[in-house]
Amino acid sequence: MxxxxxxxxxxxxxxxxxxxxxxxxxxxxxxxxxxxxxxxxxxxxxxxxxxxxxxxxxxxxxxxxxxxxxxxxxxxxxxxxxxxxxxxxxxxxLPWVWRLDDEGQVRAHTGQKAQAQHAWVDEDGWLYLQTDLGWGNVHSQDMERAARCLEAGRWPLAELPWQEVLRRSGxxxxxxxxxxxx
The missing domain is CATH 3.10.540.10 (duf1285 like domain)
Known part of the structure; x- marks a missing residue:
């Protein structure tokens, strides 16, 4: 602040x-x-x-x-x-919008670096990352980069309904x- x-x-x-x-x-x-x-x-x-x-x-x-x-x-x-x-x-x-660079480094829309711990996809196909900063959605322009990270096994991926995303994220x-x- x-x-x-x-x-x-x-x-x-x-x-x-x-x-x-x-x-x-x-x-x-x-x-x-x-x-x-x-x-x-x-x-x-x-x-x-x-x-x-x-x-x-x-x-x-x-x-x-x-x-x-x-x-x-x-x-x-x-x-x-x-x-x-x-x-x-x-x-x-969600409060964080995640951007990914070509190496898969995650940054918030605010510019802060984050370490992704888990990936979730909801019933509408939105991709969320749970990170050391909290929960956020992956920016739509970075879905290809996120897919490469998921294919490489960098983050575990599971399905989670939107209402459960809200509940778990708090x-x-x-x-x-x-x-x-x-």
């Missing part, structure tokens, strides 16, 4: 959390979701559509700031610590919806 963020948290400790405004898609892209977009529907899952996605963030320094200040609370809800305000993230899939895909149910 950036020092400036830590200082802001100490200076303003009671800033309310923010829900529904930031989304992460299955390809590691960040989306800003204003009030109109939020009213159009959920970021992902049943009822989601192009109008409820929002505007893709393209500012490299802002994205790098988000990556440095990205974390998870004790309830499995992922957030971006924006100064004193915690901005909870709506996830299309991830809450929509903190906003979880808050509404509470």
């Amino acid at each position: 950036d020092d400036i963020v830590k200082a802001a948290m100490a200076k303003w400790p009671n800033v309310p959390d923010c829900y529904g405004w930031l989304g992460l898609d299955a390809r590691g892209r960040w989306w800003m979701r204003d009030e109109q977009v939020q009213r159009a529907g959920p970021f992902a899952g049943p009822g989601a559509h192009a109008q409820s996605r929002g505007s893709e963030l393209r500012h490299d320094k802002l994205i790098a700031f988000i990556h440095r200040n990205y974390g998870c609370d004790g309830a499995g809800q992922w957030y971006f610590q924006n100064g004193p305000q915690r901005v909870y993230v709506e996830l299309e899939r 991830c809450v895909p929509s903190p906003w919806q979880a808050r509404q149910r509470a």
Whole structure:
């Protein structure tokens, strides 16, 4: 976490959390979701559509700031610590999007290296890796590299239904919806 963020948290400790405004898609892209977009529907899952996605963030320094200040609370809800305000993230899939290089090295969408321990495929063909950083989905452009790693026996592979992936990962895909149910 950036020092400036830590200082802001100490200076303003009671800033309310923010829900529904930031989304992460299955390809590691960040989306800003204003009030109109939020009213159009959920970021992902049943009822989601192009109008409820929002505007893709393209500012490299802002994205790098988000990556440095990205974390998870004790309830499995992922957030971006924006100064004193915690901005909870709506996830299309899981909190990590794995990229693979030609040698099969795994990196998160944030740039962090990860060590894959196990691979899982769900009923819709999504490939997930369980790593030392946590659970995430493999980026669609890296499926050929992932297939080579699987063929080489680098990671054990098993089938796992999507709902079980969520349960085992401990991830809450929509903190906003979880808050509404509470």
